[in-house]
Amino acid sequence: MTEPTESLGLLGIPLGILAGMLRGSAPFLFVSLGECITEKSGKINLGLEGTLLLGAMSAYAVSYLSAPLVGDFFAPWLGVLAAGFSGLALGALHGWLSQQRRVNDVATGIAMIIFGSGLAFFFGKPFIQPQAPQLFTLDWGAWSSSPQLQSALRVSPLFLLGIAIAPLLHWFFRATRWGLYVRAVGDSPQAALAMGISPFKVRMFSIMAGSFLAGIGGACLSLYYPGVWTERISSGQGLMAVALVIFARWNPIQCLWASMLFGGAQAIGPAFQSVGINSYYYLFNAAPYILTLLIMIATCSPQQTLAGSPGALGKED
Amino acid sequence: MNDSSLQPPLKPFLGLMPWRQSLEAAFLPIGALVVALILFGVFCSFAGANPFGVYGSIYKAAFGSWSAWQNTLIRAAPLMLTALCTALPARLGLVIIGNEGALVMGGLGATAVGLSLGGSLSPLAVQVAMAIAGMTAGGLWIMLAGALRHYRGVNETISSLLLNYIAIALLNHLVEGPMRDVTFTTKPSSAELNPAIWLGTLPGSRIHFGLLYGLVVCVVAYFLIARTTFGFAARTAGGNVRAAKIAGLPVGKLTLAVCFLGGSAAGLAGMVEVAAVQKRVNESLVSNYGYAGILVAFVSRHNPLATILVAVLLGGILASGGILQRSHNLPDATVLVFQGIVFLCVLFSDSLYGRLPWFQEAVSHD
Numbered sequence: 200m201t202e203p204t205e206s207l208g209l210l211g212i213p214l215g216i217l218a219g220m221l222r223g224s225a226p227f228l229f230v231s232l233g234e235c236i237t238e239k240s241g242k243i244n245l246g247l248e249g250t251l252l253l254g255a256m257s258a259y260a261v262s263y264l265s266a267p268l269v270g271d272f273f274a275p276w277l278g279v280l281a282a283g284f285s286g287l288a289l290g291a292l293h294g295w296l297s298q299q300r301r302v303n304d305v306a307t308g309i310a311m312i313i314f315g316s317g318l319a320f321f322f323g324k325p326f327i328q329p330q331a332p333q334l335f336t337l338d339w340g341a342w343s344s345s346p347q348l349q350s351a352l353r354v355s356p357l358f359l360l361g362i363a364i365a366p367l368l369h370w371f372f373r374a375t376r377w378g379l380y381v382r383a384v385g386d387s388p389q390a391a392l393a394m395g396i397s398p399f400k401v402r403m404f405s406i407m408a409g410s411f412l413a414g415i416g417g418a419c420l421s422l423y424y425p426g427v428w429t430e431r432i433s434s435g436q437g438l439m440a441v442a443l444v445i446f447a448r449w450n451p452i453q454c455l456w457a458s459m460l461f462g463g464a465q466a467i468g469p470a471f472q473s474v475g476i477n478s479y480y481y482l483f484n485a486a487p488y489i490l491t492l493l494i495m496i497a498t499c500s501p502q503q504t505l506a507g508s509p510g511a512l513g514k515e516d
Numbered sequence: 517m518n519d520s521s522l523q524p525p526l527k528p529f530l531g532l533m534p535w536r537q538s539l540e541a542a543f544l545p546i547g548a549l550v551v552a553l554i555l556f557g558v559f560c561s562f563a564g565a566n567p568f569g570v571y572g573s574i575y576k577a578a579f580g581s582w583s584a585w586q587n588t589l590i591r592a593a594p595l596m597l598t599a600l601c602t603a604l605p606a607r608l609g610l611v612i613i614g615n616e617g618a619l620v621m622g623g624l625g626a627t628a629v630g631l632s633l634g635g636s637l638s639p640l641a642v643q644v645a646m647a648i649a650g651m652t653a654g655g656l657w658i659m660l661a662g663a664l665r666h667y668r669g670v671n672e673t674i675s676s677l678l679l680n681y682i683a684i685a686l687l688n689h690l691v692e693g694p695m696r697d698v699t700f701t702t703k704p705s706s707a708e709l710n711p712a713i714w715l716g717t718l719p720g721s722r723i724h725f726g727l728l729y730g731l732v733v734c735v736v737a738y739f740l741i742a743r744t745t746f747g748f749a750a751r752t753a754g755g756n757v758r759a760a761k762i763a764g765l766p767v768g769k770l771t772l773a774v775c776f777l778g779g780s781a782a783g784l785a786g787m788v789e790v791a792a793v794q795k796r797v798n799e800s801l802v803s804n805y806g807y808a809g810i811l812v813a814f815v816s817r818h819n820p821l822a823t824i825l826v827a828v829l830l831g832g833i834l835a836s837g838g839i840l841q842r843s844h845n846l847p848d849a850t851v852l853v854f855q856g857i858v859f860l861c862v863l864f865s866d867s868l869y870g871r872l873p874w875f876q877e878a879v880s881h882d
Contacts, residue, residue, distance in 0.1 A: 245673065296860060299867035305611050305673055309810060310863055314856025320849030321563075435681050442674050481692065485685035488678045492670075501669035 211347065211474040218351030219466020220459045221358070222424040226251065226433075227458035228361040229416030230440035232368060233286075233409035235451055238444055239372065240405035241385035241398075241511035242297055245308025247413040248437030249315020250289050254282035254417020256323035259428035263331035271332040278331070279357070279418040286414020287407050289315050294406035298399055312437075319430075326428050334422045355423040357415070361455075364412070368451040381405055385509035413437065435488065442491045446498055448507035464490045540875035545815060545822075548865035549829075552858040559853065565844040577839040578832025586722045590793075591805075592831030593723075594619070596730035596823055597785035598809025600737055601658060603818040604778035605672075607741055608771060609754040614661055614676030615782045616806025617683035618654035622783025623790045624687060625653030627797040628695075630709045630790070642713045647729075647787050654783015655776040657683065662775030666768045684802055691798050705798035715792035726788030730827070733781055737820035740777075750774050782806065808834065811855050815862050830855075 230247050237244045244250075262278030269277065293311050297304040337359075340352030372378040380401050383391040388398040420436075421428045443461060447453035468483035499505070557567030578588050598615040605612040629649040633642045657679060664670040690706070697707040715725045741747035753760035753767050760767055785805060790797055812830055816822035837851040870876065 292860070296864060299864060301866050301869060302863050303611075306814060307860075307863055309611075309613060309673075310814075310856060310859035313807065313811065313852060313859055317849055317852030317854075317856045321847050321853050324847040324849065435677070438674060438677050442671075442678070445671075478693065479689070481685045481688040485682050488681040488685070492664075492675060492678050492682075495670045495675060496664060496668050499669040499671075501667060 209474060212470045214347055214351060215470025215473055216463045216466045218347070219470070220463040221351060221354055222462070223465045224458040224462025225355060225358040225361055225419040225423065226416040226436055227440055227443060227461045228358070228365070228455060229419060230413045230437050231443045231447065231454040231458055232361070232364055232451055233412035233416070234440050234444045235368070235409070235447070235449060235454055236381070236405050236412070237409035238449060238512055239385045239509055240381050240402045241388065241509050241514075242294075242304050242402055242406060243308060243441070243513065244290070244293055244297075244311075244406060244409060245305060245438065245441060246289065246293050246311025246315060247308075247410065247440060248433060248435065249312040249319070250286045250410050250413040251417040251420070251433045251437040252316045252319040253285050253289060254414030255421040255432050256319040256326065256417070256428060257285040257414070258282035258418035259331045259421040260323065260326045262333075262422060263326060263329055266332045272335065274332050275334040275418075275422045278422055279334070279415055282414040282418035283411045284414070286410040286412070286417070289414075290407040290410025291403070293410065294403040297406075298402060323428055323430070327430075331422070331428070333426050336423070355419065357419050357423060361458075365451045365455040372451070382509070385511055388511055413440075416440075439487060439491050442495055445505065446494045448505065449509065450507060461487055461490070536875050540869065540872065541817070543875070544865040544868060545817065545862060548861040549815075549858060551865075552854070552861040555857050555861070556854050559857070560844075560846065560850075563846060563850075565846055570840065570844055570846070573839045573843055574833060574836040577836035584832075584835065587835040588828060588832040589723050589727050590831075591834045592827040593726040593730045594785040594789055594805040595809055595812050595827035595831055595834075596734050597781045597788070598806050599812035599816065599823045599827060600733065600781035600809075600820060601654075601778040601806075602810050602813035603816065603820060603823060604737060604741070604774050604781070605658070605662065606813065606818040607747070607750050607754050608774050609757070610662065610665065610771070610775070611673045612658060612661060612676045612775065612778060613673055613810050614658050614679045614779070614806075615809040616802065616804070617676070617680035618657045618779040618782035619786040619789070619806050620680075620683040620687050620801055621657045622650035622654035622780075622786025623794075623797050623801045624683075624690065624786070625783065626650035626787035627706055627709065627790050630713055631695075631707055633713075635710045635712055639712045642710075643715065643791065646713070646791060647784060650783040650787030650790075651780035652783070654786060655778075655780035658779025658782070659772050659776040662771045666771045680806070687797070687801065688799065695797070697796070700796070703798055703800075705796045708796045709791065713791065714795060715788065724788070724792035726785075726792050729784060729788060731824060733784065734820045734824050737777070737781070741820065746770075746773075782809070785809075808855065811859050814859060 230251055234244060234247055258278035258281060261281035262275045265277045266274040289311060293307055296302060297307040334355055334357060336353040336355055338349065338353055340349035343349055372382060380396050383394065384396060384398045384401040391398050420432050439461060443457045444454065447457045464487045467486045468480055471483055472480055557571065560567045560570045577584055579585060598619055601615040601618055602612055626646040626649050630642060630646045633645060658676065661672045661676040661679060664675050665672040691704045695706040697705055717724050741750065749765050750770050753765055753770050757767060786801065789801060794800055808830055812823055812826045816826040833851060833854060837848050840846045840850050841848050
């Protein structure tokens, strides 16, 4: 692509993949943590793909519109909040609808993908052209003279926030009363009801909290990397996150490692392209999808439910 | 097999139920559509458009004239076929959403065969070969999702969706590389199909024969599911897998067969799009007929006959996208928002089954 890349030679490939791990894994991380909370309560939210898109659009739009009022530093953070709350709103709709009688959560998720992406494209049309202020980044590569290394180590504070949330969530599920409520509802809503917990409310809160995080994942896309708003910005990342949670066995800390794996896989195509290998560009770009499929084939089993799987997941109430 | 307890709950088959419940099965989706239209009108008025003007434009662009009807039916044809990709596996209790991928694979397979046969055989023979290739490619694609489900327990919804992205990547790879026609510069594409093998139009119209394919396949699918032993076995397995296994039904083979049939319908849609509309294969093949097909399947409650009607309705809505943009200044995603609202309303209407007192038989208490 540029001359210094050629001077790096084939070293550019692992570097590109490392950069992908640091930059591209943030949305995976937020969406998978969100899906993790949701699934722990016993419901699936496939609609996080739509949530991701609406989050990306609202973050970008709010950052662009509020920049003249609050300045270029705070505007993107307002955007992040807006992304979270737009996710929350979609989550409320999903949570309510998917808990109605005879309504299947998978079907609701598909509807929410269409609805969420429709809203995002509808309101996002005027924001495809203009440039919105981006989130600041921590330039940990300033010591290096290599521009690749510098851009690879430009880490977003949002990613660090995500890394902090993962163990926090792990602790929440293990050690707090509310975490126990969520797990109880996810394993056996009847038992939870007998304990005096309302499964409806717990699931509602879990789905809304999960969608909030997924919305922030969208903000990572439009305000950090790749840092633009287009209609193709998410390309299935919200759905891959659902598979990622299965791979991570519903464990928030393992979600972190899995997200980095997926972020890296996503960078394979661009990394090969940057060193001049173009012939299989599109096939390399399919790497994350193929990886997801292979992981699901390797980890799923037709006979037994997976270790760590919430007992009521995918069952009718 | 005479044990009535093996019978899954009969849902939408008209004629197999008491008339009030049949009426309920028709009333609820229609009611959901009406509510969705009202909500969509509210949405449009918030976006600054006059909802009644919008309704009028949609009607005019979809069903207002013979020309509008033709536009609508041209779009309805692939929708009927892609909808079956979700509707048939749904009978087995599977939620398959790989319609777009199966359509793309079908289009690729059909084009490969059409280009290699060219004018060597009679046009009809080439078209049949293309249709078979498209159906096989699409069918195998979805059968893969079914096989993963049955033999590995992989969630078929997620795997079929991932297969969409993989199929699109494969399409991009092929039209940028091995299949590329370098003389065509508008966008990376394959070579053009021989004009002799293009699908013709119905006499006196612009509507291509794909509409006929769609109608025939939907009717055949209905009889297959509702009137044959095969369909009965599939419905039984969809109602209760364990009971089906105890009754000795080959659930694995059923899964593969039904997924293959569903995928081949979407693959045929790909062949139709290539042979009648695009004339060559490129990225325009990915035009959301697959995703809209999911909606058609759910709105028609996975009944292949109802699919025909719903596909025509949605075809009309898709046909009105351009008008909404031109005369009401609404972005083209408006149609997508409307689809989302319809989908959500239809899902909610499902929860009302058996709750509206008028539709219940007076004697039944359980």
